[in-house]
Amino acid sequence: NAGVTQTPKFQVLKTGQSMTLQCAQDMNHNSMYWYRQDPGMGLRLIYYSASEGTTDKGEVPNGYNVSRLNKREFSLRLESAAPSQTSVYFCASSAVGPGEQFFGPGTRLTVL
Amino acid sequence: AQKITQTQPGMFVQEKEAVTLDCTYDTSDQSYGLFWYKQPSSGEMIFLIYQGSYDEQNATEGRYSLNFQKARKSANLVISASQLGDSAMYFCAMREGGGKLIFGQGTELSVKP
Numbered sequence: 001n002a003g004v005t006q007t008p009k010f011q012v013l014k015t016g017q018s019m020t021l022q023c024a025q026d027m028n029h030n031s032m033y034w035y036r037q038d039p040g041m042g043l044r045l046i047y048y049s050a051s052e053g054t055t056d057k058g059e060v061p062n063g064y065n066v067s068r069l070n071k072r073e074f075s076l077r078l079e080s081a082a083p084s085q086t087s088v089y090f091c092a093s094s095a096v097g098p099g100e101q102f103f104g105p106g107t108r109l110t111v112l
Numbered sequence: 113a114q115k116i117t118q119t120q121p122g123m124f125v126q127e128k129e130a131v132t133l134d135c136t137y138d139t140s141d142q143s144y145g146l147f148w149y150k151q152p153s154s155g156e157m158i159f160l161i162y163q164g165s166y167d168e169q170n171a172t173e174g175r176y177s178l179n180f181q182k183a184r185k186s187a188n189l190v191i192s193a194s195q196l197g198d199s200a201m202y203f204c205a206m207r208e209g210g211g212k213l214i215f216g217q218g219t220e221l222s223v224k225p
Binding site: 031033035040041042043044045048050058088090092094096098099100101102103105106108 | 116145147149155156157159162164203205207211212213214215216217218
């Protein structure tokens with residue numbers, strides 16, 4: 001039981017390059033989330049998927065797209081990376097109703 | 113708008129003593145959840161404790177307890193008998209509709225030997 005996994009762990013991009021961050025969970029959770037954490041700050045929600053087949057914008061969606069590929073997988077795409085997107089990205093999942101969100105280990109992204 | 117406020121950027125505590133980390137929240141919802149997460153220097157997010165808005169008793173998990181004062185909209189984390197391994201960033205968060213979490217800016221706790 002791996003919980004929430006993310007790939008890659010680290011990535012360096014040049015401005016304008018694109019990439020996809022992968023996230024998968026094996027807990028049969030309906031809901032999945034993408035957050036970013038900038039230095040000295042809490043996490044901010046980028047996009048979320050309340051259930052398979054649905055996605056919605058969070059607090060800071062600009063510059064990102066997401067795909068809920070199936071119940072297990074939720075990917076985050078940067079189409080044209082910018083230095084302002086340098087951050088640590090966390091994927092999380094949760095069951096319906098009260099209870100914790102389970103977080104992946106994070107992806108540290110640097111955009112030069 | 114829903115908001116979480118943590119007013120202590122950094123805290124120090126002596127090993128084996130108790131410490132309280134402050135968290136206040138703002139919401140117009142009647143049903144909500146409050147969480148505390150720990151983030152050590154390695155970066156992972158570790159769930160500590162949860163309090164539902166309708167829970168009458170304060171939540172406890174081992175050395176962690178949540179001092180929930182609904183009328184004052186506060187959800188302070190109390191760590192008893194601090195250990196060196198408790199040194200980390202601590203985030204308070206509130207769950208809103210759709211299960212999304214809103215996070216505070218965090219408190220960095222340093223435990224002194």
